Amino acid sequence: MHILSSLWTTSLLLFCTLSISPVWALHESEAGVVDWQKTFIGVPRTDRPQIAPSFLRVKTKEDETTSLVISATERTLGAVNPVDGSIAWRYIFEPLDPILGYYKSGNIIATLSGAGGSVLRVFDSLEGSIIHEKRLHHSQNGQLYSQRSLGVNVAFGAPKTTGGGQKTKDLFVLTNGHTVYRIDGSSGDLIWSWSALEQTSLVILERLTVTDSTIYAIGIAKSYASYTLHVTALSSGTGELLTTQNIPSSIENGSDDFFALSPSTSEDPRLVWIEKGVVKFVGLTPKLTGKPQSLKGSTNTRIVDVGLLEYGLFVVRRADGSASVFKLNQNAIESIWDFVDSANSNKNSDSMYTGAVDKEGNPYVGRMYWSFALQAGVLHVFTPHLLGGKGLVAGYTFPFDTNNDGIIDHYTLDVVNPDGLQVLSRIVVTTTTGAVQLWLEDKVQWTREESLSTVALAEFVELPERKGIQSSIAEGENIIGRVLRHISDAQNFPRYFVGFIKRFATGSYASVSAAISHESGLYRDEFGFKKIIVAATEHGKIFGIDSSNGHVVWSKILGLGSVASVGGVIVPVKMFVVKTVSDGEVPQVVLLAARRGFDDTVNTVAYHINALTGKDEANNSPGKDILQGTVIFPGKPSEAYLLPSKAKTIILLDSTNNVHFYPRTDESIQVFGELAPSLRFSLQTSGRSLHGYQIVQDANDKNTFSTYQTWSLSVPNNELIGSIIRPTQGPIASLGKVLGDRTTLYKYLSPHLFAMTTVSKSSPNAVCSVYLVDGSKGSVIYHASVASTMGTCNIEAVLTENWLVYGYYDEDFAGSHQTKGYRIVSVEVYEGKGINDKTRSSELSSLSNKTLDVHFYERSFETNQPVAALAVTSTKFGMTTKDIIIATKKNQIQSIPRRLLDPRRPKTDPTAQQQEEMLIKYDPVVPADPRLVISHRYEVANVRKIITSPALLESTSLIFTYGLDLFGSRVTPSNTFDVLSESFNKAQLVLTIGGLTVAIIIAKPMVNRKKLKERWFQ
């Protein structure tokens, strides 16, 4: 009997698994149709030349050269194909291993990352694969000196041929400002290393210059008011210290004020620096016996390394802003070109200088500035080798669109000299809005909106429905007019009919949005899969993205308003959809931002935007492409809320909890005055405490409101409030959970519930916690402590209805014999003490004692990967099962069916009643099923947040994730129960019905005739 029952259970389980499996999986035919992905490298860092974007010329296997644009942020290194702007490859670094600089030499790129340059990686420039990787010191021993002088550098030795006939270059690596390594170019083995002695620890080595015999490590030693240059000469072969000494000098700005010219590895390099307006230089020899020499002129302010040190070229800027190109010629350094009109003027912006090398190895120096008169960018390229060595400048303007792309922050130059005096140049521009553009002469070839990798806030906005054919009915229309109108309306009928037939014959669930999106105009498709995602980025730009294919529909720069002259940043705070299609109007969003000028003024600004076009709805920016906001109050907002009333009013609180409105109209103030007595909100007031507030209307002035504190909640001493997680909004389909015996567990649906996670201060018994808090009175409904890993816990949580899911990393508790691993905990809160006990929690007053009358179900699960972000699917009516969507650190987006995370999964074999509830036996491991991965083969990196939105189909939920990459898809947690399946044979059905109709038409007269005949001849 026992065997029989277990057999029965097994077969039932198998049946369940089989019948459920197709629900989880994404069909192959849908991959790339229902989902899309945009990959980014990130907004390039431009503040240091070692990390700023640059052109790289690489030899391919076919011995041809190709160019790549190397772009890097602190977390990513990537190469962009200059032809079409696609990513050739990219490599993502760990958060604790930021890139300090990349150093390129033909087919290899070396990076130093981590504290003090602890890790060296060498990449193949063409493929992006790692050739070798070496940890040079433990990251705990890394030292960071300052943002400007990091004390790391990589120099490449002379090419040498290895045993296999390959040409490699050894690497000389400087880390931590005092250690030099020689690394074998092919194997990555350490050949030698040298560290500065303790007594010279005041010296920070900054740069390496390599000759055949000697390595010069040039650094700065701090003296009283300024820095003194310090040079250490090492034997190239053995790393033996040859000489180390100070150069009599006094520089002010650290590593920006000196560099070494090294035209060839066989020649002695020259160390060039600027000292009190005078450019000085000294020849470097192994004995360091050279005497410093000065160049003429004492009004110089800066020497600029344009990346042509190997050609002996650099740029000197003078006090008036004018610039000259200097070149090392034999033993003298002389000015070879003065850029005309390069002095500061109010007609042009300050010039930026950079260098380039063409295919033949000729150097070029570029100068770029913005001409206020022409409203265009101007590029001059100085070509030293043409006209018999006299040099010439080729220049042109390019129509950079500053209203759409901001201000040019950095550029890198690539030049070809096809024949004679013809010089063709292309530049890659990085703008303040995070766009990367390639300009070929005066034509923009492509634009990469890298700021989309810094999306701070995003919202789905529903699109309006396409109106049917509408023709205006004129007043007093007579019969002829009416007939004519119908005829003109009927013109569209054939198109409609063809469209109907086509949709009927071919339309499918998967491709519907793809098919629709080709049509012009911003209208929703039948199933509501096409929405606009309004995404505000950290680089002062806001985008409207088509949710069905990821294309940017519109983009706008957020204007700086009154701080435009000094510059500033706009930090998005909150975004609200204030008008939707269901209001019968054009959908509108309001972005609230803190506008921080570089003059340290902070204002709270509201940008009121048409979600379909990006147009300013507040009419602050007439006739301009730049959106201007409405200043609401000076200072940072502490919180902002959208009032749950028909008139969508936003209320904002400043740092002293005064109430402000947007839009500030009499109507909105009146509505707020009516609602004010019942409003409750809570604010985090310090690291450890949370305060709840109520609002009171001033008795005398009906237009002023103030807040008063009603409760406070403090977390224990060793914890700090990390994040506050609001419950997801959306309709609640069921008030309870019906069990197998038709009794009910009533869900705890308090509208005041929110979740809070805490992080731990590093103390010996550090714990982090998850709380469920009643926001109307500050009582803790649920509390769980999880182990802290080295003082941090990355708890990710999501709360929907009465269901809380959180993920964390569980370090093993001492002595508890628990294995460490990534956990997902699922908690459900129900009313009362048990089954059939209801307290009507959703309509309870906060004064009621019953709000704390709850019970829980809790289960913990194990996953094999850390959770980077969590979200829950949302559907139109909330009836469809809610699945959990997680972004893993494996750069995948995965869905976990609710059935797997059900906290009521029994630990024993499920009874008949539990089987009726579709409960399956508890298994601590969430299976790593590749069919659950909705991002399939895409790599969706560094996801910060997932947002979901309902489609018009109840079965379907839209997903959008943002982080480094953007990813959009849609999921059907309970399968597509409201559309015919893809495999349904529509043609067969139609043909059968058609065939039967024809058969009836033919057979009916025959039968009638036969009947008649029978009557006659009976």
Added chain:
Amino acid sequence: MSVTKVDYSKWKSLPPPPGFASLPTNKPSKVVNTSRQADSYAALKQKRAWDLAISPAKSLPMQAFMLYMSGGGVQIFSMGIVFMLMFSPFKNVAAINAAFAPFAPSSSSSKSFSTLFIQKIVYILANMLTLALGLYKCNSMGLLPMGTGDWLAFETRGPSPEISLY
């Protein structure tokens, strides 16, 4: 060889064969005889009426067995049986006067409910038993809205007196 003695007295009380009627009795006794016959006929009717009244109860074991055999699942066969079981009491009660009409005493109207009143009440009760059996079966199949879960969809909740801002 022995000859069995036949006891003729056994057949003395046998009624005569058809056509060999016994001598007709005299008139007075005939009257008495007729009234007695009518009485016995009425008693027979009464008896038959009682039989009919308790007949639904008699078939209960059989029906219970059939229900047991039809299984606990909600399928076409079990549903058919349950439906018949649930429907027949109502049908029977609706046609109660017609069902008892043949057994109604000739003195009273066969259409009246008060005729054979006790039998009819018992008949209704017996039908109720059948109905109860059907309901029990429905309940065991989970078709009766007995649990709170069956009424959950009709429950509503008003808005909370306080509004939390998020």
